[in-house]
Amino acid sequence: MSNITLEMKQEAYQTLRVIKETFAARHWFPGTSGNLSVRVGDILDGQFQFAITASGKDKSVHTPEDYLLVDEAGVPTEQTGLKPSAETLIHCEIYKQTGCGAIFHVHTVFNSLVSERYGDLGTVPIQGVELIKAFNIWEENARIEVPIVPNFAHIPSIVPHVSEKLNPTIPGILLRNHGIYAWGANSFEAKRHLEAFEFLFEYVYRMELLKATSL
Numbered sequence: 647m648s649n650i651t652l653e654m655k656q657e658a659y660q661t662l663r664v665i666k667e668t669f670a671a672r673h674w675f676p677g678t679s680g681n682l683s684v685r686v687g688d689i690l691d692g693q694f695q696f697a698i699t700a701s702g703k704d705k706s707v708h709t710p711e712d713y714l715l716v717d718e719a720g721v722p723t724e725q726t727g728l729k730p731s732a733e734t735l736i737h738c739e740i741y742k743q744t745g746c747g748a749i750f751h752v753h754t755v756f757n758s759l760v761s762e763r764y765g766d767l768g769t770v771p772i773q774g775v776e777l778i779k780a781f782n783i784w785e786e787n788a789r790i791e792v793p794i795v796p797n798f799a800h801i802p803s804i805v806p807h808v809s810e811k812l813n814p815t816i817p818g819i820l821l822r823n824h825g826i827y828a829w830g831a832n833s834f835e836a837k838r839h840l841e842a843f844e845f846l847f848e849y850v851y852r853m854e855l856l857k858a859t860s861l
């Protein structure tokens with residue numbers, strides 16, 4: 647599509663590169679897991695493009711073949727031998743539902759454990775923890791519920807669950823025993839949200855353990 651300039655594309659790739667390096671240093675991409683995307687340009691009549699990590703790459707290293715541009719259907723918009731992330735359709739759906747500007751997905755032990763622990767409930771309830779303010783929720787003793795959707799090897803089967811359970815006031819969704827998708831208006835906000843979720847999941851895990859061991 648012609649409205650994306652080379653500069654816009656390069657800026658998006660550079661943004662992903664910096665985020666990727668930062669998260670890799672935290673060991674947030676074990677075993678090639680995780681994927682990152684940023685929208686490039688506006689959403690016009692439901693059409694948009696975003697830069698996304700290529701599938702199956704070692705996200706702890708940089709190569710000239712780490713990213714590509716896709717459209718709102720997840721189809722590459724340029725000639726490339728690269729395959730977009732296997733989970734591109736989840737990114738497409740989140741962009742469509744929220745109009746956000748960046749989406750980051752990581753697998754961590756804490757987000758996986760917590761998603762499994764609360765999987766049958768369908769949400770992770772969290773109340774009264776300061777980091778909830780990172781989601782722009784400022785009320786006293788705020789309570790949030792982070793949605794959890796089932797995980798399937800067949801990614802298109804996950805998408806309707808994301809559409810159904812996505813809560814526009816909570817910028818993240820857990821895939822059960824898989825990982826989290828967090829998003830924001832831009833990469834700065836998506837990073838803030840992801841960091842807050844990870845803090846809160848570790849808090850929930852440790853608090854449960856504390857309660858269980860101090861009985």
Ligand SMILES: CSC[C@@H](O)[C@@H](O)C(=O)COP(=O)(O)O
Pocket residue numbers: 677678679680681699700701702703730731732733751
């Ligand atoms: C290698 S385990 C992780 C994958 O199955 C998947 O969940 C993931 O997050 C990365 O897939 P990718 O296609 O590289 O974006």
Ligand SMILES: [Zn+2]
Pocket residue numbers: 679680681733751753824825
């Ligand atoms: Zn994943």
